[in-house]
Amino acid sequence: MTPARPPALDEIIAAAHVVAIPTRTRFRGISVREAVVFDAPEGASEFSPFVEYDDAEAAPWLAAALDFGWREQPAARRERIEVNATVPAVRADEVEAILVRFPGCTTAKVKVAERGQSLADDIARVRAVREALGPEGRVRVDANGGWSVDEAVAALAQLAACDLDYAEQPSASVGELVAVRERIGELGVEVRIAADESVRKAEDPLAVARAGAADLLIVKAQPLGGVRRALSIVEQAGLPVVVSSALDTSAGIAMGLQLAAALPTDLLAGACGLGTVALLDGDVTASPLVPECGSIPVRRPALDAALLEHHRASPDRVEWWRERLARTYALLRSDG
Structure with a gap:
């Protein structure tokens, strides 16, 4: 050891x-x-x-x-990790070209609330993804904390028509996430709330769980201090999680795959956001960790x-x- x-x-x-x-x-x-x-x-x-x-x-x-x-x-519990496609804040007519880079993926995470864009742009992009994936696919949105509470409630009320799997970090703070979750519930909008920045950028990553601010957590190995610490946080939070990445090379993606592979089955909440090497025009290995038939094998590629x-x-x-x-x-x- x-x-x-x-x-x-x-x-x-x-x-x-x-x-x-x-x-x-x-x-x-x-x-x-x-x-x-x-x-x-x-x-x-x-x-x-x-x-x-x-x-x-x-x-x-x-x-x-x-x-x-x-x-x-830590030991792996599984050999492959299902991953989602990641759709940047592109025009709706560019969505299909993005999804082609994620062969076999039936789940997609769509960036919304991009600075300089409108809610109409977001709705068009998300609709294009829903149409491309069909009714059986899963569509998630990620606002990176870019909406106020009022903006988030208004946006999710409209985007819910696209049958969202969840909305990731619709607003910035834990208190705002609580308010968004409560208000969309009062409106009968059935969209789960996921916390990302409120976990990985927080002094207390467990505050989200204690406050009841989210239905699930997005965890990233690098900003949480590594696989071991991330596993400890997940265990203490007691909420289902999706493992994601931060536009890593395959060397960093391997770390995320190791985290996802080590999670107990009851805490892994579906496809993980670990397919983002497909968004890079190059890599550090001749055997990149990119989606194949909707998943990626758990392995550590050699640097080239x-x-x-x-x-x-x-x-x-x-x-x-x-x-x-x-x-x-x-x-x-x-x-x-």
């Missing part, structure tokens, strides 16, 4: 490769995804907090990368030297990420 103490910073830096991979479609305002991937003793791992996150918010992401790369992981070189970030960005690694590592050591 590998030790729980983190490896030395020099070892981490030596194992690190900084990459910059274009996205096929603009996603969360991103057209190039930067990440640090590690050729670590236990297999490829990843550190990829978004560039706008401060060091304190990035620290759990590094803890996750070190745990996954330098420690043996030629692809690491092809996607290597510019020297100034490499230095930026190395400095971020050092600062974040110092935070982890001071907290530990």
Whole structure:
């Protein structure tokens, strides 16, 4: 068993490769995804907090990368993970081209509440997804906390006609989620509420469950500090979960797959959001973790030297990420 103490910073830096991979479609305002991937003793791992996150918010992401790369992981309960398609905030007439990248997926998560777009844009996009998947498919929406309570209630009242599986983080705060859930219930709108940012960006990730603010949780391995900590949070929350990703390379997706594979059957709430490598125009491995017949096998792909070189970030960005690694590592050591 590998030790729980983190490896030395020099070892981490030596194992690190900084990459910059274009996205096929603009996603969360991103057209190039930067990440640090590690050729670590236990297999490829990843550190990829978004560039706008401060060091304190990035620290759990590094803890996750070190745990996954330098420690043996919890045992898997399943060999494949069903995944959903992820539809960015594209025009309705672009939906079909997006869904083609997710072969066999019968569930789709659709981005809504995009800045600069209207509710009419969201409704058209969601309807296009519903039509493409047919009545048996599952359609989810994700607002990333972009609506006020009033906006969320009004939007979900209309989007409910598309037979939604759930609405992810319709509003930003736990209190707002409580209000949205209560108000749509009073209106007879049957849409489950899922919490994402209120779990992964919260000082207390269990506050959502205690407040009765959500029907299920969206969990991501990196921002929650790794597979072990995420499993502990899920166990304490006692709510069903969907495992998702943050536009990771296959090295990061492998971590999410390990988390989904380790979950008890009664807590895994359907298809997971781990198919997002399909949104990248490149990867760090020659055997990418992308959907096949609607699912992805639980495995750790090997890093490919030629692809690491092809996607290597510019020297100034490499230095930026190395400095971020050092600062974040110092935070982890001071907290530990």
